[in-house]
Amino acid sequence: MNMPELKIAAGVTIPQIGLGLWQVTNPEEFRTAFDAAVAAGYRHFDSAQIYRNEQLLGEAWHSSGLPREEFFLTTKIHIGQFGTRKTPKSFEVSLQKLQTDYVDLLLLHFPVTIARKKAWTELEKLKAAGKARAIGVSNYTIRHLEEMKTYANEMPAVNQVELHVFLQQPELVKYCREHDIVIEAYSPLAHGRGMDDPLLTELAKKHGKSPAQIMLRWCAQSGFVVLPKSVTPERINSNIDIFDFSLDEDDLTKLRQLDRDLRTCWDPTYVP
Secondary structure (H helix, E strand, C coil), rough: CCCEEEEECEEEEECCCCECCCCCCHHHHHHEEEEEEHHHHCCCEECCCCCCHHHHHHHHHCCCCHHHHHCCCEEEHHHHHHCCHHHHHHHHHHHHHHCCCEEEEEEEEECCCCCHHHHHHHHHHHHHHECCCEEEECCCCHHHHHHCCCCCCCCCCCEEEEECCCEHHHHHHHHHHHHCEEEEECCCHHHHHCCHHHHHHHHHHHHHHHHHHHHHHHHHHHHCCEECCCHHHHHHHHCCCCCCCCCHHHHHHHHHHHCCCCCCCCHHHHCC
């Protein structure tokens, strides 16, 4: 399939759907999911130091028979590795595990320590050295992004946050759009919570899709990069099968009413 791509930096585009790899640490399960994803058309894989599966991802893509440039690989620096020395050193370990000399997107995982400033400076250096094609952040609020203006030489290309029909974050979305920051939506299915909502059932029936596909289509049609996580081949295939229909204006109006500020993951809004 022809996967839509979004521009995130000069000369860098990102496939609009990627496979989230959080909690996928069993080697056999990982490889089953990876192979199913590649067969379905995924080329974007989202890992992190704390996921403990960078090595599995490196082994999987390297033995896939496909060239490195076919893949879009993301990893994230863990908060314990924020700092002038720690960030580049830990990233070199990540590169070794991923069996590559660069990543397509490198993120700071959480905005939880004052060291995030030093860590961002190191990401800028890594990008300048060609070791990361694009750099960004994860779980940053407007406050954290505004703070970056005081110390960053360049603003992040991406902000990866929890976002779905039940947590639409309109103010953050508006801010990021105004500052040319692409939003990546993790947990786009809200961990299955609310999947039985009558509106999702109604729209699924209307479009001949599943409630999960309605949720993912809403994310994609809103202009977000979408990161559904699954290790089940059937669901991996279903999650990418959202580009053969569109939600109309009436659908979108109704879906906006589902926003209930439902967080199913970590809440960064209280982080100073």
